[in-house]
Amino acid sequence: MRSIINYLKEIFGTVRALLKGMGVTGYYFVHPREIVTQQYPENRATLKMFDRFKGEVVMPHDENNEHHCTACGICEMNCPNGSIEIISKIQLTPEGKKKKVIAKHIYHLGMCTFCNLCIKTCPSNAIIMEQTFEHAVFNRAKLTKVLNQPGSKLSKGDKK
Amino acid sequence: MKFNIYDLSSFTSSINQTLMENCSPFWAVTIEMVLVGIAILSFYAIVGLYLVYAERKVCAFMQCRVGPNRVGPYGFFQTIADLIKLLMKELIPIKNADKFLFNLAPFIVIIASFMALAAIPFAKGLHAIDFNIGIFYVMAVTSIGVIGILLAGWSSNNKYSLIGAMRSGAQIVSYELSVGLSLVTIVILSGSLQLSTIVEAQRDGWFLFTGHIPALIAFLVFLVAATAETNRGPFDLAEAESELTAGFHTEYSGIKFAFFFLAEYMNMFIVASIAATMFLGGWMPLHVGGWEAFNNIMDFVPPFFWYIGKTAVVIFIMMWFKWTFPRLRIDQLLTLEWKYLLPINLVNIIIMSFVVLMGWHF
Structure with missing residues (x-):
């Protein structure tokens, strides 16, 4: 009996963990503000390189x-x-x-x-x-x- | 020629009538077959290309990136440009490869997905062949694809390809069971294998809702197993870029590679549309038994858009899986199938039979 309970526990625990991961990616999907990509030729006027950049x-x-x-x-x-x-x-x-x-x-x-x-x-x-x-x-x-x-x-x- | 977007059967039957009046039955059927072939071919190309685009955009947004955004507005023509590039690329002949099988493999993969497309009901009346064993036929035909993958791996004469193909074989043989059994659960509920009857049976509510708990479990199992069936992440061991370079299609280049690529996305589309047809009512609008006003409002949206919308939702969920979960190891993959999905599925079938026997479904 205990093994069956553990089996079910494992399944629900796994599903919960997977849904948590999907929550993270889902959050990023619906929040385009989180995008970190610099769109270079467009942002040329405002683009500031980081301090340690060596040109x-x-x-x-x-x-x-x-x-x-x-x-x-x-x-x-x-x-x-x-x-x-x-x-x-x-x-x-x-x-x-x-x-x-x-x-x-x-x-x-x-x-x-x-x-x-x-x-x-x-x-x-x-x-x-x-x-x-x-x-x-x-x-x-x-x-x-x-x-x-x-x-x-x-x-x-x-x-x- | 009558054209009614809510019921395309009058449109298709009027084409049939015109052809029958103007030429002999043999030529009428031949012309119809050619027309259907062209329609499916163009649909295949467009859907395949735009699924690649959609995947790249979805993946990019989930990883805080922008995705393709240079070719056309929002990168809308990126995949078309990619296709043109692939068409013009050299097809590299492989020394010591089995030439005949090597060239045959991509066609087997692509023909399998073509044949499946023929039996899928896209809208009311927009249905190439309505077999009385429709869902069984789709299952059988999509499994042919794995032969193409195995052939590709074997004939390439490359160890990576062979390992990828063998993994794919083991994976599909096991996950076919789960896909089949989860669909059998719905077949028990609907009492029919014919896809048009299955869709029609969902007039008063989709099977996902009328079949409640067992149908929901079957839907989840189907989603997992179908993702594995299409060799997509997190079950993409057959390709496994980090371990096997590209798995079974390592040695393919140019348009032959593009065939595998397109077939992968079309298989995703096919399993998504099977999920939509079996669980979410296919082209049937969202109906709730008894709510007349609500049902009439829902009927305003043409069936084809219902079908595309539902399929798109399932496809999005599969993309969500791919870009969230890490790839499984081969033993974990088989453990998931044989120790978890299969027992759950078998118990679920018993529950579903019981529910149907007792009349506990809606």
Whole structure:
């Protein structure tokens, strides 16, 4: 007798558990507000990427066209796949000293794995990760970018 | 030509009359068969395509997604685009496969579901063949589909396919029992195997209500067993994407794959329409015995829409199952059938016979 009761108990318990699961999916079915999908081209204007999203490396410049890069080359050394090339030049300061400044900070977006090592190791916080993501171009050459703007120079605050 | 949406038998008989007057009986019957064939073929294609679309949308909403929404408004033409893609795809010939059986298998699967469609009453008078053993015929014909699945698995010469086909065989052989016995419960109540008589007998209330407790149990058992019969989740061991790649149709490509895919959805439609016909009154509007005004209001909706609506509800429940429950293991699957559904069903038949004998049904 007990086995029959257990048998029936098992059946009703199972049905209850299954109905509970169906309740969850049924709730989502009738509540379209719960949809989490981002419909990309439509929501382009309002789309905000999450904080840790890594889009591309950029070098911020202030209003005087000045950046913080001292051409030390640490980012180039730390890049695991050679996406960064530093081309520096020697400049004479007004005091007559020789000083290394950045000529071209070349960044190959096509080779970058977005590991963030260059940003982590930069001693003067000259480069950051931008959250842009529309990187598609028709020519691979366009993926090679020069990060320092033409005519820019080292910010006054950063003395070597 | 008279066309009455509430009673299509006058429409079909007027076509028959026109044909009989204009040509010999042989040609009249031939033309009628071709017409019915074309009608069923187009119905098959449209329903198959839009069930795929419906499934993708239902699944998406249950998983907090949007589903197809790019091709046409709300992605309405997505499955048509998919079909065109599949039509243009290459049919890859399999080395060491049994060519003849390999090519035959999808046709067996699709013909089985076609033949079943012929005996289903869609509306009053819209019924290709009204056998006096209609429900038995539908049961018998839908079981042919499993031969196609077994052939597909065997002839592919692929271990995954063979395992999938064998699982499908074991599954269908066991669940056929439950489907049959739950339908027998209703046959006891109606006293007939003819589908038109069964529908007509539900004029004063659907069997689900007039047969109360045993009919309700039979309906639930039928829903579970029919889901397993169509090889759909949570009983989709024959395909089991995560274990067997795609099971019996691993080696199929292009339109042959699409045939299996369409047949799966059509089988779902067929079992849903059997459930609607046997338990929910088929095309019969919702009638309550004695409530004349209510019955007349319900009669305003054409029978075909009643039929489609009921079928859609059952299909939705089956989709709900698929996207809620995890897949069963093969031993759990057989335990469910042999230790639970079958004993419940047999007891249920005794209860139903008793109810009918004592006249306790409505």
